Amino acid sequence: MPHITVKPFETSSITLGKYGEKTEVLFKAEDNFSKDELIAVYHGNENFLLQLKKNPESWLLKYDKVTRPLKVNLVKQAIGDIAKHLGLETLQSNITIHETKVRLSSAYEKRIEDFTNINFPFESLAIEVGFGSGKHLLYQAQKNPEMLFIGIEIHTPSAAQVLKQIEILGLKNVWVVNYDARLLLEMMPSNSCHKIFVHFPVPWDKKPQRRVISSAFLEESMRVLQLDGRLELRTDSPKYFWYSLETFLGEGVAKTNVEIRKNEALEVTSKYEARWLRQEKDIYDVYVTSLEVSETRILDFDFSFKEDIVYKKEILDKLTYKPQLFDGFFIHFERLFKIADEAILIKLAFGSFDRPEHKYIYLDKQRAYYFNANPVKTLTNYKTHLKIMEYLNV
Numbered sequence: 170m171p172h173i174t175v176k177p178f179e180t181s182s183i184t185l186g187k188y189g190e191k192t193e194v195l196f197k198a199e200d201n202f203s204k205d206e207l208i209a210v211y212h213g214n215e216n217f218l219l220q221l222k223k224n225p226e227s228w229l230l231k232y233d234k235v236t237r238p239l240k241v242n243l244v245k246q247a248i249g250d251i252a253k254h255l256g257l258e259t260l261q262s263n264i265t266i267h268e269t270k271v272r273l274s275s276a277y278e279k280r281i282e283d284f285t286n287i288n289f290p291f292e293s294l295a296i297e298v299g300f301g302s303g304k305h306l307l308y309q310a311q312k313n314p315e316m317l318f319i320g321i322e323i324h325t326p327s328a329a330q331v332l333k334q335i336e337i338l339g340l341k342n343v344w345v346v347n348y349d350a351r352l353l354l355e356m357m358p359s360n361s362c363h364k365i366f367v368h369f370p371v372p373w374d375k376k377p378q379r380r381v382i383s384s385a386f387l388e389e390s391m392r393v394l395q396l397d398g399r400l401e402l403r404t405d406s407p408k409y410f411w412y413s414l415e416t417f418l419g420e421g422v423a424k425t426n427v428e429i430r431k432n433e434a435l436e437v438t439s440k441y442e443a444r445w446l447r448q449e450k451d452i453y454d455v456y457v458t459s460l461e462v463s464e465t466r467i468l469d470f471d472f473s474f475k476e477d478i479v480y481k482k483e484i485l486d487k488l489t490y491k492p493q494l495f496d497g498f499f500i501h502f503e504r505l506f507k508i509a510d511e512a513i514l515i516k517l518a519f520g521s522f523d524r525p526e527h528k529y530i531y532l533d534k535q536r537a538y539y540f541n542a543n544p545v546k547t548l549t550n551y552k553t554h555l556k557i558m559e560y561l562n563v
């Protein structure tokens with residue numbers, strides 16, 4: 170991910186305003202504990218943060234994981250503009266822009282926020298969770314041009330590579346979302362999908378809370394699938410197979426039909442699957458068909474902050490950095506950054522235990538808001554947002 174290493178410099182030289190034609194510095198914020206800094210930039214119609222890590226010998230100016238845009242070039246350009254404008258002495262850099270390597274077909278890149286009031290340009294939809302190299306997703310899209318395929322992948326370079334493939338292949342029926350599939354599913358309309366593919370999910374044997382398959386995921390999948398729509402899990406892990414089967418047959422699961430297959434050959438083999446086939450490993454499929462029509466879901470949660478929630482000194486006294494647990498959600502204020510005498514940025518994790526959100530909250534004397542985007546509109550996030558407001562209302 171983009172970064173440069175530079176010789177230490179006087180950070181008071183980072184003033185607000187334009188850095189070249191396209192980059193604008195909106196504010197900077199100093200970490201209360203480490204003295205590392207965050208620089209908020211506006212570039213290419215996007216707001217995001219850059220981190221300045223002050224190691225003893227050299228400093229690192231790099232992307233920020235929570236706010237980074239999918240288009241890695243924006244971060245590279247912003248870092249380059251700032252370094253040039255400030256005349257920083259660069260010791261090491263990986264911000265060269267390879268136009269052909271990373272050009273993205275943005276019409277097919279969707280953001281999680283886009284799904285709030287979405288119109289699908291196709292009648293029939295399918296989702297692929299964690300498409301990796303995208304071989305199966307692209308194959309399905311080519312074979313079924315009348316259907317829209319929504320690929321959700323948490324790993325940014327894989328998402329970027331598949332966007333490039335979509336452009337090369339001239340496909341018009343694939344969308345790519347670079348996000349956690351578990352959260353995106355909650356944004357999808359009920360009864361809207363024909364298929365949900367989950368092929369070779371990471372088994373996470375030591376951290377099961379990170380698994381894609383869970384009771385909550387099954388419940389959401391069954392809601393999103395239309396009547397007779399099917400969730401298809403394919404795995405090489407016997408443990409994951411048994412775990413999923415137990416989840417799918419568990420108590421309280423809606424009316425479904427569950428089928429299992431062993432060593433079924435598909436028309437397309439992903440790179441990942443090919444490796445297991447060479448090793449003659451068994452492959453398991455579990456198909457779960459939805460046999461019920463689900464209730465409509467309306468996403469009308471408001472994530473703005475009430476007017477009286479603004480910067481007050483008492484917030485600093487109250488902030489505790491230990492995770493706070495509530496019924497079904499948590500709030501963990503992780504770090505505090507000072508922007509000015511009466512303006513701060515709080516980094517926090519919150520929401521459901523297995524799908525936490527990571528965000529920044531900006532507060533000054535006039536207002537408070539999530540920088541650079543509101544949380545995903547799930548009920549759990551909304552309940553947590555109400556609790557956060559209660560906590561910051563001192």
Ligand SMILES: C[S@@+](CC[C@H](N)C(=O)[O-])C[C@H]1O[C@@H](n2cnc3c(N)ncnc32)[C@H](O)[C@@H]1O
Binds near residue numbers: 298324
């Ligand atoms: C083992 S790979 C399999 C890739 C591909 N399905 C295949 O068959 O080759 C698992 C993929 O799931 C992605 N992934 C893991 N957790 C995810 C999540 N919560 N949401 C979206 N993608 C996820 C990983 O980044 C990785 O690309």
